[in-house]
Structures are given as structure tokens and as C-alpha cells.
Amino acid sequence: xxxxxxxxxxxxxxxxxAAIAAAKLGxxxxxxxxxxxxxxxxxxxxxxxxKTLREAVLYLTGLTQRDLYGQSYRLKDDIxxxxxxxxxxxxxxxxxxxxxxxxxxxxxxxxxxxxxxxDAHTVAVREADGQxxxxxxxxxxIATGTRPxxxxxxxxxxxxxLDSDNVLTLEGVPRSMVIVGAGVIGMEYASMFAALGSKxxxxxxxxxxxxMCDVEVIESLKYHLRDLAVAFRFGETVAxxxxxxxxxxxxxxxxxxxxxxxxxxxxxxxxxxxxxDLDKAGLTAxxxxxxxxxxxxxxxxPHIYAVGDVIGFPALAATSMxxxxxxxxxxxxxxVGQMDHLQxxxxxxxxxxxxxxxxxxxxxxxxxxxxxxxARYRELARGQIIGDQHGMLKxxxxxxxxxxxxxxxxxxxATELIHIGQxxxxxxxxxxxxxxAVFNYPTLAESYKVAALDATNRLRQLDRIGD
Ligand SMILES: Cc1cc2nc3c(=O)[nH]c(=O)nc-3n(C[C@H](O)[C@H](O)[C@H](O)COP(=O)(O)OP(=O)(O)OC[C@H]3O[C@@H](n4cnc5c(N)ncnc54)[C@H](O)[C@@H]3O)c2cc1C
Ligand SMILES: NC(=O)c1ccc[n+]([C@@H]2O[C@H](COP(=O)([O-])OP(=O)(O)OC[C@H]3O[C@@H](n4cnc5c(N)ncnc54)[C@H](O)[C@@H]3O)[C@@H](O)[C@H]2O)c1
Numbered sequence: 001x002x003x004x005x006x007x008x009x010x011x012x013x014x015x016x017x018a019a020i021a022a023a024k025l026g027x028x029x030x031x032x033x034x035x036x037x038x039x040x041x042x043x044x045x046x047x048x049x050x051k052t053l054r055e056a057v058l059y060l061t062g063l064t065q066r067d068l069y070g071q072s073y074r075l076k077d078d079i080x081x082x083x084x085x086x087x088x089x090x091x092x093x094x095x096x097x098x099x100x101x102x103x104x105x106x107x108x109x110x111x112x113x114x115x116x117x118x119d120a121h122t123v124a125v126r127e128a129d130g131q132x133x134x135x136x137x138x139x140x141x142i143a144t145g146t147r148p149x150x151x152x153x154x155x156x157x158x159x160x161x162l163d164s165d166n167v168l169t170l171e172g173v174p175r176s177m178v179i180v181g182a183g184v185i186g187m188e189y190a191s192m193f194a195a196l197g198s199k200x201x202x203x204x205x206x207x208x209x210x211x212m213c214d215v216e217v218i219e220s221l222k223y224h225l226r227d228l229a230v231a232f233r234f235g236e237t238v239a240x241x242x243x244x245x246x247x248x249x250x251x252x253x254x255x256x257x258x259x260x261x262x263x264x265x266x267x268x269x270x271x272x273x274x275x276x277d278l279d280k281a282g283l284t285a286x287x288x289x290x291x292x293x294x295x296x297x298x299x300x301x302p303h304i305y306a307v308g309d310v311i312g313f314p315a316l317a318a319t320s321m322x323x324x325x326x327x328x329x330x331x332x333x334x335x336v337g338q339m340d341h342l343q344x345x346x347x348x349x350x351x352x353x354x355x356x357x358x359x360x361x362x363x364x365x366x367x368x369x370x371x372x373x374x375a376r377y378r379e380l381a382r383g384q385i386i387g388d389q390h391g392m393l394k395x396x397x398x399x400x401x402x403x404x405x406x407x408x409x410x411x412x413x414a415t416e417l418i419h420i421g422q423x424x425x426x427x428x429x430x431x432x433x434x435x436x437a438v439f440n441y442p443t444l445a446e447s448y449k450v451a452a453l454d455a456t457n458r459l460r461q462l463d464r465i466g467d
Contacts, residue, residue: 007137012040014308015143018324181267182209346415357406373455381442
């Protein structure tokens, strides 16, 4: 009899939820992770610290209050890295405690160390003292996540040339900063450092950024960031990043050189599979360290599952959790609903972005007709009260069956507000539900009603001309 019914490698969002789901089904479960990484990348270097840092930046800089109190308003003038890390450390500590408690009250054994395969049912856990402990399991879940890509042409030193794992090891808030890669990580940190007053230059090899988002939203984000002195270099590839006595130099393939106090290299991530000895379990990874799975998150070895960032897109905490739960249910024959196709995306730039469903461009490309309804925060009482003049909510509505095809939100609370649209879409509701619903007043949620009325006014015009 194996030691466990399920053994999980990695305690990030995917691993945690796989383990808890299996334990709730009455199974014997173990989780393996480094003692200093319980909670995963999500809690130690990814989602949680970056979102806490963002809150600290917004609070200390007073940025969101300046429309009300004037452009010179600040809660604190000289914001130090210590001011920023204090809040982060507090939240990370609490979150680790919550996770340890959840694992232990579900009788999940937590092994401190790094796991690797010995065979398809056996994992060796290398403990801090260098000893190996062998554990066997009927099912194994690989939830080992990713690490930042670190090309050799970049002279990382963790102090002036950083990746997203060591942003908070900066000695001070840099006066100037280059951010390489305008992906989600790059743009979230570009927003934070720009808000702190750093002069930020973003270098991105593609022609634009965040191309999964609504075009109008990205235009607004660029406008806001330029207003905070962010410069964009699109269509430029970074060849190398050098460290010099007086600062850093980012060298572009076009020959340009950008001097700055610090560089954040955020140009992609690599799956953490190179130390797993996958071949001993009959598995392989692609050149970016990612593992291929089927719709049940099963690898090519059916009793071994893989979930979370290690399987690639969409590489989000929320999806990783759901994949973990689904994998465990599938392993033990528990019915599991297909993951909803309405996956919301939340991007914590300043201002924040969130959307669900399709964009105008995607609908146009697919020849799906749509009508647009927009609500602007400046015309909502709540928008005036909080001083957000620029936020907006956009509904894309089918003129045929009046259902929502996409919801795009930009501004305060966007990542929370999006779930109203997601629920309406998920339940197959129409724009008329939003027109007829009564929303609390004054709220930002009221934007749904305002945008729905805007869309239905346009639909009515269409109908009238059609008649
Ligand atoms: C800066 C940043 C900001 C982010 N912000 C957001 C956000 O706002 N919203 C969002 O949804 N997502 C965000 N993400 C993505 C999110 O953090 C990931 O999608 C999520 O953490 C992936 O979860 P996971 O289950 O794959 O495990 P991870 O969180 O990646 O953790 C993997 C764990 O596996 C462990 N491990 C690795 N190898 C082994 C081994 N051999 N043996 C045992 N354990 C091992 C590691 O130590 C680690 O603890 C962000 C990521 C970054 C980097
Ligand atoms: N709010 C969120 O949900 C959130 C936040 C942060 C991270 N994440 C997750 O983390 C993952 C990793 O994010 P990321 O931003 O590091 O990766 P990414 O792959 O999304 O973006 C990297 C960007 O860097 C560019 N790039 C690559 N090499 C370059 C070079 N040499 N010079 C200039 N530009 C270059 C790429 O074109 C790309 O646009 C994402 O897939 C995302 O899912 C999510």
C-alpha cells in the first residue's frame, strides 16, 4: 500500500487546492515544499506581495486622492523601501499562517524539502540536512510553478538589476528605472514605481502591450502612465543589461542605450521542472519547462497530474486553484464541472483593468455583431465622491439575443466589479436584467445599469430603423 493516496509537489494555489480537495474526499494526502516557500510563489514573491505593495503605494503616495486634494497631496513625502515592505511582510506572514493552518486541520502532511521523482509512484524529498526521504503515492500532482526567466545577457545582482522575485530588495526607491517587458508583471510594477515618482522607461519587443485587453482601455492606461512620466519603447528588444559603478545600462538591439538607477527584468517565466527528474516517471517538459496535460489535468502518465503555472496559460492564481481542485476530484472519481469559460482577467496596474468575455476586436474578427454601452465614473455619484474621473465600464451586447458578449472595466474597483458582469454572463442573462435591476446608490456597481441603458438606447435605435 502506498504511503499516500495523493502526493502534491508544490504548495502554491494549485497544490493547496488539490491537497485540500483530496483531503475533503477522505484521502491521505501529503504536500512537499521548501520550508521557506509554503504558500508558493503566489504568497512569497508573486500575487500577494505585489498586490500588497500596490496598496501601500496607493496609500502612502495619496495618488488616488489628488483629484480631490490637489496634485501636491501626499500622505508621506519620503517613502522608503522599509515603509513599503512593512505592510508586505505583515500580509505574507498572515497568509502563510492561514495556509499552514488549513493544511494541518485537514490532516495533510507537510514535508519540508524539494521533491524529485524516483519512479512513477515514488518521490524523494531532499530535506534541509541533505537527507532523502522516500514517499510513495497512488496519485501525484505536480504544482511546482515557475521562476523568472534569467538570460545570461542580463547582469542580475538583486540590488540594481532585478527580477520580480527581488523587487523589494532594492535599497531605495530608484530615481530612474527601466522595465524590460510590458507583460502583466512589467506593467503592474511600472505603475507602482511611476506612482512612487521613479522615472520609468518600459522596453517591449512587441508593437504594443497587454494586447488581450480592450484597445480603448489600453489607450487610457498609456495616457495615465505617460502622465506619470512613463516612457514607452515599443518594438525594441533588449540585447543586454549591464551594471556599472554609477548605475545600469540597458542596451537595445537597435543600438540605443538607456541609463537608469535600476532595471526590472520581467520578460517571461520558466517552468520549475528541471530538478524533478521527470524522465524517471516517464514524463517530459517543453523547452520553457512546461508540462502538457489533457482536459482533466492528467499528464501522459495517467496517475500523475500537473496544475498551475507549470502547465502554462493562463498562469493565474485563480485558475491554478481551480485546476488543483479539478485534478483531485478527477483522480478520485468525484464529479467535477468543466471550468467555466468565463475566466475573468484582473490586471492591477494603476488604474486597474479587468475584463471577462471577448473584446471588440475579437468580435469583429469573428464577424459577431455587437452594440456598446458605456458608463463613465465621472458621471456616477460614487465616482465623484472617490475622486475617480477616468474610470469606465463598457458592455458589449449582442443585438440578436441581447446577451452580454464582453465586459471591460478600467478604474477603481475594476477587478471586483467585473464579477457582476461575469455572473450575468454565466447565468445567460441579458442586458435587460441590468436595465431593470436596482443597484445600491451611490455605488460604482451602478455603472452596470448606466452602461446597460446606454446599450439599450442604441439597440432601440437599431430596432426602430430596422422596423
Ligand atoms: C509578480 C507576480 C504577480 C502576480 N500577480 C497575480 C495576480 O495579481 N493575480 C493572479 O491571479 N496571479 C498573479 N500572479 C500569478 C500567480 O502568482 C501564479 O499563477 C500562481 O502562483 C501559480 O500557482 P501554482 O500553484 O502554479 O504555484 P506557485 O505559486 O508557482 O508555487 C509553486 C511552489 O512549488 C514549489 N516547488 C517547486 N519545485 C518543487 C519541488 N521540486 N518540490 C517541492 N516543491 C517545489 C515552489 O517552492 C513553490 O512554493 C502573479 C505572479 C507574479 C510573479
Ligand atoms: N494580475 C495578474 O493576473 C498577473 C500579474 C502578474 C503576473 N501574472 C502572470 O505572470 C505571468 C508572467 O508575466 P510576465 O509579465 O513576466 O510575462 P509575459 O510573458 O506576459 O510578458 C513578457 C513580455 O516581455 C516581452 N519581452 C520578452 N523578451 C524581451 C526583450 N528581450 N526585450 C524587450 N521585451 C521583451 C514579451 O514580448 C512580453 O510582452 C503572466 O503570464 C501572467 O499570467 C498575472
